[in-house]
Amino acid sequence: MSNLTVKDLEILQDTLNQVGLDYQLELDEGKILVMGPSDIISSEVGVQLIRLLGSWVYPRRLGRLFDSSGAFILPDTNLKVPDVSFVRAQRLKKSVRYFGELTPDLVVEIKSQSDRIKSLKQKIKKYLELGAQVGILIDPDEEIVIVYRSNGEEIELKNGDILTIPELFGEWELSIFELWPPVFDEDE
Incomplete structure (x- = not known):
């Protein structure tokens, strides 16, 4: 079987959309990966991070934040969709109505119920190899955050x-x- 391209992914995405199927797709080494929906805890953590980062980033015009719908064509021709990402303003002066054709400066992967930590770590390390400055792995189950930097530094936060x-x-x-979803008491 030949390696698939971003164009092949776009055709498949259009076909799925026409029949009412809304799957997130990634292209990895010529193979199309179908990503299922995230659990709501992972989604809530992503929204919270974007909200907290956005209140700092946008007033200072530092760049652009993207959620898990924003896809990027990376220098290795793979198409990836980080859970949260950031691109500095000087690298993306204007958003386009297409995939970002660059590696984000910050990529965040949030472990969902079906994810494996090992594969998420590999994904982040690949982003760093391709030019990301910082990669973050968030594990809501363990309530830990691991920060990876392009210089090889790795820090675990609790x-x-x-x-x-x-x-x-x-x-x-x-x-x-x-980052963690609040628990609302019945008395509140």
Whole structure:
């Protein structure tokens, strides 16, 4: 079987959409991967991170944030869809109505119920090889965040720790505890 391309992925996506199937697709080494929907905890963590980052990024015009619907054609011709990503303003001055054709500066993968940590780590390390400055793996089950930097540095953060990404966001800080979905008591 021949290697598939982004064009093949687009044709398949259009066909699926025409019959009412809304699957997220990625292209990896010439193979199309079908991604199922995320669980709601992973989704909520992603929304929270985008909200907290966005309140810092957009007023300062630092760049653009993307959710898990934003796909990127990477320099190795693979098409990937990080759960959360960021591209500095000087690298993407205007959004286009197509896939981003670059590696984001920040990529975030949030472990969902069906994900395997090992494959998520490999995915993040590949982003770093292709030019990402920072990769973050968030594991809501264990309530840990692992930060990978392009220089090989790897830091594990837990509740009580503070996430900083000075190379992209200056003095921005996030308490790890703020990422996790709240529990609402019946009395509230």
